[in-house]
Amino acid sequence: MHKYYLDHLQELEAEAIFVLREVAAQFDRPAILFSGGKDSIVVTHLAKKAFWPAKIPMPLIHIDTGHNFPETMNFRDKLVKELGVQLLVGSVQESINKGRAKEEKGLNASRNALQIVTLLDCIESNKIDAAIGGARRDEEKARAKERFFSHRDEFGQWDPKNQRPELWNVFNGRKNMGEHFRAFPISNWTEMDVWNYIMKEKIAIPSLYYAHEREVVYRDNTYLPNCEYMVLRDGEFIEKKVIRFRTLGDITITGGIESDADTIEKIVMEVSAIRSTERGNRSDDKRSDTSMEDRKKQGYF
Amino acid sequence: MELLRFTTAGSVDDGKSTLIGRLLYDSKSIFEDQLEAVKNSSERKGLEHIDLSLLTDGLRSEREQGITIDVAYRYFATPKRKFIIADTPGHIQYTRNMVTGASTANLALILIDARHGVMEQTCRHSYIASLLQIPHLIICVNKMDLVDYSEEVFNKIMEDYTEFSSKLDVNDIRFIPISALVGDNVVNRSENMDWYQGATLLNTLETIHIASDYNHLDARFPVQTIIRPHSDEYHDYRGYAGRVDGGIFRPGDKIVVLPSGLTSSITSIDTFEGHVEEAYPPMSVSITLADDIDISRGDMIVKENNMPELTQDLDIMMCWLNAKPAVPGAKYFLRHNTKEVKAVIKEVVYKIDVNTLQRNEQDKEIKMNDIVRVRLRLTHQIAFDAYRKNRSTGSIILIDDTTNETLAAGMIND
Numbered sequence: 001m002h003k004y005y006l007d008h009l010q011e012l013e014a015e016a017i018f019v020l021r022e023v024a025a026q027f028d029r030p031a032i033l034f035s036g037g038k039d040s041i042v043v044t045h046l047a048k049k050a051f052w053p054a055k056i057p058m059p060l061i062h063i064d065t066g067h068n069f070p071e072t073m074n075f076r077d078k079l080v081k082e083l084g085v086q087l088l089v090g091s092v093q094e095s096i097n098k099g100r101a102k103e104e105k106g107l108n109a110s111r112n113a114l115q116i117v118t119l120l121d122c123i124e125s126n127k128i129d130a131a132i133g134g135a136r137r138d139e140e141k142a143r144a145k146e147r148f149f150s151h152r153d154e155f156g157q158w159d160p161k162n163q164r165p166e167l168w169n170v171f172n173g174r175k176n177m178g179e180h181f182r183a184f185p186i187s188n189w190t191e192m193d194v195w196n197y198i199m200k201e202k203i204a205i206p207s208l209y210y211a212h213e214r215e216v217v218y219r220d221n222t223y224l225p226n227c228e229y230m231v232l233r234d235g236e237f238i239e240k241k242v243i244r245f246r247t248l249g250d251i252t253i254t255g256g257i258e259s260d261a262d263t264i265e266k267i268v269m270e271v272s273a274i275r276s277t278e279r280g281n282r283s284d285d286k287r288s289d290t291s292m293e294d295r296k297k298q299g300y301f
Numbered sequence: 302m303e304l305l306r307f308t309t310a311g312s313v314d315d316g317k318s319t320l321i322g323r324l325l326y327d328s329k330s331i332f333e334d335q336l337e338a339v340k341n342s343s344e345r346k347g348l349e350h351i352d353l354s355l356l357t358d359g360l361r362s363e364r365e366q367g368i369t370i371d372v373a374y375r376y377f378a379t380p381k382r383k384f385i386i387a388d389t390p391g392h393i394q395y396t397r398n399m400v401t402g403a404s405t406a407n408l409a410l411i412l413i414d415a416r417h418g419v420m421e422q423t424c425r426h427s428y429i430a431s432l433l434q435i436p437h438l439i440i441c442v443n444k445m446d447l448v449d450y451s452e453e454v455f456n457k458i459m460e461d462y463t464e465f466s467s468k469l470d471v472n473d474i475r476f477i478p479i480s481a482l483v484g485d486n487v488v489n490r491s492e493n494m495d496w497y498q499g500a501t502l503l504n505t506l507e508t509i510h511i512a513s514d515y516n517h518l519d520a521r522f523p524v525q526t527i528i529r530p531h532s533d534e535y536h537d538y539r540g541y542a543g544r545v546d547g548g549i550f551r552p553g554d555k556i557v558v559l560p561s562g563l564t565s566s567i568t569s570i571d572t573f574e575g576h577v578e579e580a581y582p583p584m585s586v587s588i589t590l591a592d593d594i595d596i597s598r599g600d601m602i603v604k605e606n607n608m609p610e611l612t613q614d615l616d617i618m619m620c621w622l623n624a625k626p627a628v629p630g631a632k633y634f635l636r637h638n639t640k641e642v643k644a645v646i647k648e649v650v651y652k653i654d655v656n657t658l659q660r661n662e663q664d665k666e667i668k669m670n671d672i673v674r675v676r677l678r679l680t681h682q683i684a685f686d687a688y689r690k691n692r693s694t695g696s697i698i699l700i701d702d703t704t705n706e707t708l709a710a711g712m713i714n715d
Contacts, residue, residue, distance in 0.1 A: 004549065004581040005512040008304035008383040017585035018525070018544045025526040025598050025639070049573035050585070053538060054530035137374045144373045163371070164707040165397060165622050167404040168696050169544070170636050174705035188385055190376045 009197055016043075016185035017050040018169060019148050020132070023183045024050075024057055026173035027130040030183070031088065033119075034060040036072035037248040038205050039134030041079075042194055043185055045203050047132075048083065059086035061131065063119050065111040066093040067229060067250040075206040090122030110253045120156040123180060130173065130181040138190045148187055154178035191246075195271050199264045211244045211262040222255025246271075302378075305511055308387040308406040308435070310399045310426040315412045316443045320481035321375060321388060324503065327488040330377035372402045381507040391422055396655060396670040397622040399426065400710055403433035404696070407511045410502075412441050415448045415478070419461045421656045427462075428655055431469040432618060432672065432712065434692055436514045438474045439505060446480040450493040468658060470689070473509075477502050515582040516691045520548025521609065522580075522602040523638040523694070528587055540571055540587030541596055546638070546693040547686070548604065550580045550588070555605040558596050559684035564605065565592040582693075599640030601684045601694075609684045609694060615644075615677040617697065617711035618653075618688075620670070625701070625708070627667035633708060634700040635679060643680040644699065650674040674714070688712035 006014060020043075023030045032047060034040045047056045062076060080087045092114050095101040101117040104110060123131055137144045147163055149171045164172055173181055186194070198205060215226035215238050223243050224230070229252050232238070243256035244267075261270045309317055325331045375386040387402035389395065403409065409430040413423050430438055440462060448454045455478045466474060477486055478497050485491035488503045500508070528540040554567045570580045571587045580586045588602060596602075603609060621627060627646060635644035646667075651660040653672045667673055688695030699709040 004515075004517055004579075005303065006583065008302045011304050011583060014544065014583050014585040018583075021525045021542050021585070022639075050542075051528060052571075052573040053532070053535045053540075054528050055532075138376045141373075144375070145371045160371075165401045165710070166707075167401055167698060167710045168693060169405075170638070170696065170698050172636065172698065172700055172705070172707045174634065174700055176705065188374070188376075190378070190383075192378065193383075 009193060009200060012186070012189055012193060013046065013049075013197070015188065016046045019171070019183060019185040020047050020050040022149075022171050022173070023130050023132055023181075023185075026171070027181065029126070029128050030058045030130040030132060031061045031123075031126070031128045032056070032058060032132045033134070034062050034076065034087075035134075035248070036062070036068075036076050036206060037134070038194060038198065038209065039136065039186065041134075041203060041205055042189075042197060043132060043134045044079070044083070045201065046185060056083055056085050058132075059088050059126075061088045061090065061119075061122060061126075061128070063090045063115045063122065064092065065115060065250050066091070067111055067227075067252050069206070069208055069225075069248065069251050069254075071206045071208050072248060075204075079204075088122060088126055090118040092118045094118075095121065111250055112253055116156075123156065128180065129175070130183050132183045132185065134186055135184050136189050136191070136194070137187050146184060146187060148184055149173050150182040150184065151175065152180050152182060156180070158182075192268075192271060195264075195268050199268055206248065208245045208248060209267065211242055211259045211266075213240055213242050214256070215239070216241050216243060216256065220255070223258070224253075224255050225251055227251045302381070302383055303511065304383050304385065305408060305506060305509070306385045306387065306406050307408040307410060307506070308389060308399075308402040308430075309410045309412070310389050310391040310402070310429070315391070315414050315422075316481045317388075317391070317412055320410075320412065320441070320443065320479075320487065321386060323481050323484060323487050324386075325375065325377050327484070328377045328379055328503070372398050379503065379507055384506065391426060393422075393425065393655070394670060396425070396429065396672070397620060399429050400433060400620045400622070403429055403435055404692075404710065406433075406435050407514050408437040408439065408506070408509065409435045410439050410441060412443050413458055413462070415442050415444045415454055415458065418458050419465060423462070424465060424658070425655045427466060427469060427471075428653075428658060431471045432620075434470070434688060434712070436471075436473060436511070437509055438471050439502065440474065440476045441481075441502060442476060442478045443481055445478045445485060445491075445494065446483050450478075450485075450491070452494070452496040455497075475499070475505060477505065516547040516686075517581060518548060519607050519609070519686060519691060520550055520554075520604040521546040521686070521691065521694050522550060522588065523640070524596060524598055524600045524602065525639050526598055527596070538589070539593070540589050541602065542585075542587045543602075543639070544585045545580050545582045547582060547691050548607070550602075550604075551578060552576075556590070556602050557605050557608065558594065559601045559603060559609070560611055560682045561595065561600065563594045563596075565590040565594055567591075599638075601638070601640075603684070609686045611682045611684050613679045613682050614647075615679065615683075615685070615697070615711070616650075616714045617675060617677060618672065618714060619667075619675050619699075619709050619711040620672050621667050621709050622669065623701070623706055623708045624669050626669070627709070629665075632702060634702055635677070635697055636700060637683045637685065637697045638694060640683055642683065643702075644677045646675050647678045648676040650676065675711075677711075685713050687715040689715060 095118045101114040147166045216223035244259045245256045261267045373388045389398045389402035411426050459476045479486045486501045524541045525543045568589045569576050649665040651662045686694045695713045697711040
């Protein structure tokens with residue numbers, strides 16, 4: 001074997017650090033979109049490495065839907081303190097109060113889509129010109145066509161049919177006034193890569209990812225956590241199960257799976273054996289074949 | 302585990318989607334819910350079989366029209382390697398997508414329908430792979446089941462292709478007879494072609510030697526940004542952050558900064574984990590120097606005894622990517638690595654017919670998907686290598702100065 005080579009995680013890390021440094025160099029006011037989920041935690045970890053020994057030279061943005069897991073919020077506050085970075089919070093509740101966003105009604109109501117308004121308002125009011133996200137191309141078919149540097153027009157919209165070609169490692173972040181970019185440093189990572197990297201780098205993640213006992217309701221083939229927003233339907237009941245979450249979103253739409261994986265090693269084993277995608281437990285993606293593309297066009301990440 | 306990036310080009314009917322579907326499915330990279338969704342969509346459309354192309358064709362307009370219009374990236378892994386597929390449409394009007402997909406690939410898969418042999422599109426895909434200097438080509442002669450697994454058919458195609466490919470600039474070409482539909486020689490060895498002694502497609506993808514695809518001779522380090530912590534602990538720290546694009550850097554190396562020509566030596570090569578003794582492609586590191594000299598983004602750090610060329614005049618092969626044709630005399634932004642200058646197209650030397658490789662010196666118009674040889678004049682000097690020597694320091698893009706769209710991709714000639 002040739003001595004001068006990187007293994008796949010080292011190569012993906014080097015690529016992500018390159019992208020993060022390009023963002024810092026090409027934009028005036030970049031920010032990292034931080035959801036408290038594992039992907040944005042990994043992006044933040046990579047940013048720490050990319051700019052060391054300097055601090056991460058950009059704030060974190062958290063879009064607070066009001067429907068959070070308390071564990072996620074605690075984790076966020078602790079990490080921000082540790083890194084010494086600025087935290088910008090966009091509140092969905094405030095957008096609703098101001099009449100900028102309207103609460104969904106009906107059985108499948110969630111605040112997932114409302115985040116778009118709050119996110120775009122937050123980007124505009126803080127004059128953010130590049131929002132860095134932890135989206136991966138393997139997650140979803142609309143994301144499979146995303147660029148590392150993804151252009152958004154003055155309305156924050158994505159035009160998938162008119163994307164800038166991206167060749168070699170040359171990223172074109174030129175834009176006109178009012179437009180902004182989304183940047184995705186871990187585009188080429190898979191769910192497996194993210195978990196292996198978390199294990200290798202010993203990155204702290206919210207306890208929700210590990211198996212734990214919790215009150216849940218079985219709905220649409222997944223275990224939804226019981227919380228104050230839960231409305232039981234006919235035939236449904238609350239039970240206690242040992243579960244863990246494969247992705248983290250709003251508490252109202254994030255389903256867990258039965259699991260006894262309570263260490264990172266066990267999670268990696270479990271993920272490598274699992275036969276369904278991680279977003280299979282997310283009700284926001286099940287609305288139609290192209291629901292992710294439709295939300296992304298409007299400004300979702 | 303190594304990472305192999307490969308590209309596939311092809312049209313709907315040559316079995317490309319089926320081949321990718323089989324690689325993903327047989328390597329257990331398609332999840333049950335993805336397969337379920339594709340099954341449901343296929344049933345709704347009234348199809349009798351599962352349409353695996355629905356896995357890759359993700360955009361609404363693509364699903365409506367049933368065509369791939371963009372580059373889609375797919376991922377799968379075996380215990381031996383991790384793979385990234387850049388899946389691109391193969392029609393001539395998507396030459397630009399093929400070029401984009403090929404730009405980051407170590408390897409290209411080219412499909413030939415065993416019933417039809419070497420066709421115009423085989424020629425086009427191979428030319429693009431060679432133009433973009435993809436180091437390895439695998440020619441899959443597909444649909445062998447439809448020609449009775451005939452060795453003569455396979456040999457004839459291999460002969461025809463070898464004759465045509467002598468005009469191309471590719472060193473490593475392999476041929477594999479397969480049937481993507483039935484699965485012969487894709488993941489599992491075929492029981493129908495005992496005359497073929499070579500490796501299966503997956504086995505070839507897993508074992509092909511790619512570690513020397515990078516240039517390890519000519520040390521090149523384009524500066525992305527400068528790290529200055531301004532903290533008490535690192536008060537005077539000044540690290541030049543970037544990614545090694547060639548060669549091997551070590552502390553103590555005598556270096557030259559281009560284009561300024563200022564010299565110094567490397568004090569340390571830093572990463573978050575600490576100092577490293579060697580930096581080589583494609584590592585992202587920070588370099589500190591012994592002297593406090595003027596260096597900014599876009600400069601290139603190289604070693605004293607191995608210099609790239611400096612120029613304001615470039616001779617390039619260029620693929621035009623935008624619907625808006627090139628305008629003679631117009632000024633464009635030119636991005637070379639991390640450096641940006643302005644450029645004007647001085648002369649169109651010839652246009653290539655990508656189906657026949659014929660040069661046309663009369664037609665000077667540059668439209669979308671055209672591949673042309675042009676001469677550019679730049680406002681400032683850049684430090685470059687020929688694309689043949691280094692795909693990273695030998696490539697450029699052109700950007701529109703009003704819409705900011707990426708207009709063209711260029712490979713610098715020797």
